[in-house]
Amino acid sequence: MSEGTxxxxxxxxxxxxxxxxxxxxxxxxxxxxxxxxxxxAFGMLQERDLxxxxxxxxxxxxxxxxxTADQSRPxxxxxxxxxxxxxxxxxxxxxxxxxSPDTGDQGIVHVIGPxxxxxxxxxxxVCGDSHTSTHGAFGALAFGIxxxxxxxxxxxxxxxxxxxxxxxxxxxxxxxxxxxxKDIILETIRRLGTEGGVGYVYEYAGETIENLGxxxxxSICNMSIEGGARAGYVNPDETTYEWLEETDYFQDNPEKFExxxxxxxxxxxxxxxxxxxxxxxxxxxxxxxxxxGTTPGQGVGITDPIPEPESLPEEKQxxxxxxxxxxxxxxxxxxxGYDIDVAFLGSCTNARLPDLxxxxxxVKGREVPDDVRAFVVxxxxxxxxxxxxxxxxxxxxxxxxxxxxxxxxxxxxxxxxQLEGDEACASSSNRNFIGRQGSKxxxxxxxxxxxxxxxxxxxxVTDVREMEEVISV
Amino acid sequence: xxxxxxxxxxxxxxxxxxxIPIRGNDIDTDQIIPARFMKVxxxxxxxxxxxxxxxFDEDDNEKDHPMNEERFQxxxxxxxxxxxxxxxxxEHAPQALMRWGIDAFIGESFAEIFAGNxxxxxxxxxxxxxxxxxxxxxxIDKYPDTEIDIDIAEETVTYGDTTVExxxxxxxxxxxxxxxxxxxxxxxxxxxxxxxxADELAYL
Ligand code: SF4
Numbered sequence: 274m275s276e277g278t279x280x281x282x283x284x285x286x287x288x289x290x291x292x293x294x295x296x297x298x299x300x301x302x303x304x305x306x307x308x309x310x311x312x313x314a315f316g317m318l319q320e321r322d323l324x325x326x327x328x329x330x331x332x333x334x335x336x337x338x339x340x341t342a343d344q345s346r347p348x349x350x351x352x353x354x355x356x357x358x359x360x361x362x363x364x365x366x367x368x369x370x371x372x373s374p375d376t377g378d379q380g381i382v383h384v385i386g387p388x389x390x391x392x393x394x395x396x397x398x399v400c401g402d403s404h405t406s407t408h409g410a411f412g413a414l415a416f417g418i419x420x421x422x423x424x425x426x427x428x429x430x431x432x433x434x435x436x437x438x439x440x441x442x443x444x445x446x447x448x449x450x451x452x453x454x455k456d457i458i459l460e461t462i463r464r465l466g467t468e469g470g471v472g473y474v475y476e477y478a479g480e481t482i483e484n485l486g487x488x489x490x491x492s493i494c495n496m497s498i499e500g501g502a503r504a505g506y507v508n509p510d511e512t513t514y515e516w517l518e519e520t521d522y523f524q525d526n527p528e529k530f531e532x533x534x535x536x537x538x539x540x541x542x543x544x545x546x547x548x549x550x551x552x553x554x555x556x557x558x559x560x561x562x563x564x565x566g567t568t569p570g571q572g573v574g575i576t577d578p579i580p581e582p583e584s585l586p587e588e589k590q591x592x593x594x595x596x597x598x599x600x601x602x603x604x605x606x607x608x609x610g611y612d613i614d615v616a617f618l619g620s621c622t623n624a625r626l627p628d629l630x631x632x633x634x635x636v637k638g639r640e641v642p643d644d645v646r647a648f649v650v651x652x653x654x655x656x657x658x659x660x661x662x663x664x665x666x667x668x669x670x671x672x673x674x675x676x677x678x679x680x681x682x683x684x685x686x687x688x689x690x691q692l693e694g695d696e697a698c699a700s701s702s703n704r705n706f707i708g709r710q711g712s713k714x715x716x717x718x719x720x721x722x723x724x725x726x727x728x729x730x731x732x733x734v735t736d737v738r739e740m741e742e743v744i745s746v
Numbered sequence: 747x748x749x750x751x752x753x754x755x756x757x758x759x760x761x762x763x764x765x766i767p768i769r770g771n772d773i774d775t776d777q778i779i780p781a782r783f784m785k786v787x788x789x790x791x792x793x794x795x796x797x798x799x800x801x802f803d804e805d806d807n808e809k810d811h812p813m814n815e816e817r818f819q820x821x822x823x824x825x826x827x828x829x830x831x832x833x834x835x836x837e838h839a840p841q842a843l844m845r846w847g848i849d850a851f852i853g854e855s856f857a858e859i860f861a862g863n864x865x866x867x868x869x870x871x872x873x874x875x876x877x878x879x880x881x882x883x884x885x886i887d888k889y890p891d892t893e894i895d896i897d898i899a900e901e902t903v904t905y906g907d908t909t910v911e912x913x914x915x916x917x918x919x920x921x922x923x924x925x926x927x928x929x930x931x932x933x934x935x936x937x938x939x940x941x942x943x944a945d946e947l948a949y950l
Contacts, residue, residue, distance in 0.1 A: 293926050421867075
């Protein structure tokens with residue numbers, strides 16, 4: 274069992290008791306809610322005549338179903354309108370802070386928590402959404418939960434959980450041009466598998482991680498769940514504190530910042546902490562990574578050949594074969610030159626300001642071909658505003674991109690933004706499952722934002738290193 | 747019974763009622779509740795969409811399905827075969843069946859997440875071998891009004907004059923019989939300890 278890690282410490286100081294069913298009861302420091310998974314839980318509370326225990330520790334937003342083009346109410350999709358109204362009613366009744374589109378603070382739930390300064394080191398954070406792992410970038414213990422658990426949290430501000438093992442992913446070396454945080458996590462998942470993390474929490478460490486900004490750390494923690502780990506985290510450091518200090522929360526409460534810093538330092542993993550497993554990754558060797566298949570684990574360096582299914586472990590061969598048929602790719606080929614119809618720069622993995630900046634750098638002065646639909650969906654209204662102030666909107670629009678309002682958009686196709694038929698999409702999101710982007714025949718190729726930008730302007734999967742604006746992070 | 751200030755978690759020692767046979771192996775959650783019905787705000791209306799695509803054709807005409815049959819309308823014990831509830835983890839599946847009227851399942855085997863979701867709702871998923879399960883399904887088909895009694899603690903099912911041995915997974919049996927299957931009530935009972943933990947947290 275692990276000892277002295279951030280996970281152990283945060284678990285211990287949030288543990289209320291051990292329940293008769295053997296699980297630990299943990300206090301929840303921040304509960305994030307959105308429109309898709311929360312309404313049923315509110316319904317369950319009403320059935321039992323229970324109140325929301327700590328509305329002050331709950332924060333709501335709307336992201337999955339919100340249209341990214343015309344946001345006037347009522348929404349044209351009745352089901353979306355109903356979900357939105359229900360959320361509005363629930364948060365009003367329970368007196369929960371709701372960052373609705375009118376506030377200018379709305380956005381994807383995993384973008385706004387950090388933006389508001391509410392995602393903090395040493396907090397337990399939960400949300401009815403599997404990508405809650407994102408918040409671990411700040412040294413929080415953050416994981417996705419199911420509907421009955423949302424009810425638990427609303428009613429008690431606690432959650433019943435089994436403690437997991439800790440695997441340290443140690444990344445050393447320097448990222449080459451065109452290679453980003455996204456490529457580190459795609460490589461991690463390729464190596465350990467989409468189920469490799471089941472039963473584990475991932476601690477991302479090493480000089481490469483320490484040199485990343487908060488956005489890069491978030492991209493990595495975000496996809497922990499794609500590797501099977503319900504949570505992933507990075508120990509807090511000066512980079513973390515600099516971000517926090519700039520947020521509204523700490524600007525308004527500067528004394529809190531000084532007060533909390535010793536706590537943040539105290540929950541960092543000890544130098545001699547014990548881990549259940551350690552994995553080393555050499556960043557020097559990474560190339561821009563793209564997926565060739567239909568799970569996030571089916572990735573490959575842009576100049577590397579797509580693997581022969583027979584070369585993979587036996588239990589992966591069948592899925593690999595089916596994935597290659599679906600994607601219409603041949604083993605032995607590289608993904609370079611794979612035709613795309615859609616380019617999507619968005620999602621909670623890669624739709625923060627630096628992601629959009631790098632994308633803009635690549636598309637500047639270029640043009641999206643006529644047969645490609647390209648669009649940028651900022652992760653939040655704040656990201657959108659900041660990007661517009663910097664002139665990124667113009668850059669993208671001049672290149673022929675659609676510039677949209679904040680939301681999940683085509684990451685999962687629960688609103689109007691969907692793939693059609695067998696369209697292929699270069700996507701900065703996190704899941705390439707069949708049907709994920711709204712069409713059961715659609716084909717998703719996951720990659721970093723610069724690579725999406727490059728694909729958008731060339732109409733095919735392109736090695737961004739061959740373009741002169743290629744960027745180092 | 748576990749008492750707390752506001753909620754009581756019922757002990758589920760027995761379930762009695764009438765049965766409905768749903769035959770077939772590997773019935774997944776997509777069949778139990780198709781994904782398009784998930785764009786909803788409550789589980790409330792989900793009951794009527796249980797097994798929707800198996801019960802209705804494209805024009806909403808009824809197909810042959812036990813859940814459409816008059817004689818099974820009041821059934822509360824669903825008798826199924828192998829690997830029932832496989833597929834996605836959506837809690838919408840057991841919720842839909844519960845809201846249709848189901849209180850318990852007897853089957854050859856259940857997908858793990860489905861069984862876990864059922865337990866969170868206090869619904870037993872008890873197992874028996876193929877022969878035993880098929881015998882119960884056949885009997886219900888013949889005598890739909892027969893009372894079925896499931897004894898969780900004793901691990902038996904009685905129908906007509908027959909009593910058969912069944913299996914209730916140990917953790918599930920303890921949780922149901924001791925009335926500790928509902929984590930909300932279980933945790934709410936620890937209010938003082940919750941407050942004490944919160945008081946110690948630096949950031950609150
Ligand atoms: S952007 Fe995609 S992955 Fe992130 S919360 Fe929205 S739907 Fe989920």
